[in-house]
């Protein structure tokens with residue numbers, strides 16, 4: 252069982268009816284809802300952050316956990332080129348997480364929310380056997396302009412922001428800038444808007460589970476394949492970590508041939524890593540050899 256085949260089975264059961272205001276349902280970074288008569292589309296994303304799965308109590312301070320819970324959702328809004336509006340947080344708390352822990356958790360989350368201009372508008376609380384955060388983030392984008400995964404066409408160039416593998420390296424070593432990168436990811440909101448408004452990117456998504464798996468997802472959605480070379484790696488990270496390590500939260504995007512993409516956006520490097528090709532949907536080739544989608548899948552092997 253993999254996440255991919257669970258989603259495939261689910262998608263077959265919840266086909267969106269014709270005339271629905273759901274423009275995009277299951278399978279992209281956000282669902283897209285089009286309000287009647289509006290000039291904007293609304294974006295919705297939801298993410299889980301679970302103790303023992305996504306973070307450890309011993310190594311992740313509560314403020315780091317709170318911040319990360321929100322950044323994961325914001326990153327999905329960034330991936331669609333959207334502006335975040337508000338969030339809802341449901342929090343499961345075990346007995347060990349006392350008032351101090353909860354206070355610091357919200358400090359981390361609310362500081363991040365303020366920076367991104369997002370309002371915490373509601374949620375729920377429950378007693379659980381470990382910390383569980385379920386965040387919903389809503390955003391908006393001009394009508395019909397959201398960056399989706401299904402727009403990539405043969406001949407278009409593939410780009411990524413930043414350098415990959417830093418989060419995986421940090422998780423392995425718990426040291427230095429890589430550890431900082433793992434604990435304090437950034438949602439690339441300004442970049443997402445720039446890709447939509449200025450570069451007119453044809454497809455985009457955020458790199459949450461590793462380039463090998465996420466690029467496969469983009470190619471499957473667009474019904475294309477991809478040829479890439481090695482992406483820029485975070486200082487000290489291996490190529491394996493850059494290809495398959497998750498939680499970098501950089502953006503992966505495609506642009507029409509001839510689009511002039513600057514080497515940097517603000518202080519963030521933008522790198523061309525390959526080209527979209529016709530052919531077997533979802534296939535990714537690295538330096539001439541098929542690249543296995545070894546990125547992070549919660550369900551692989553079960």
Ligand SMILES: [Mg+2]
Nearest residue numbers: 280327457459
């Ligand atoms: Mg995503």
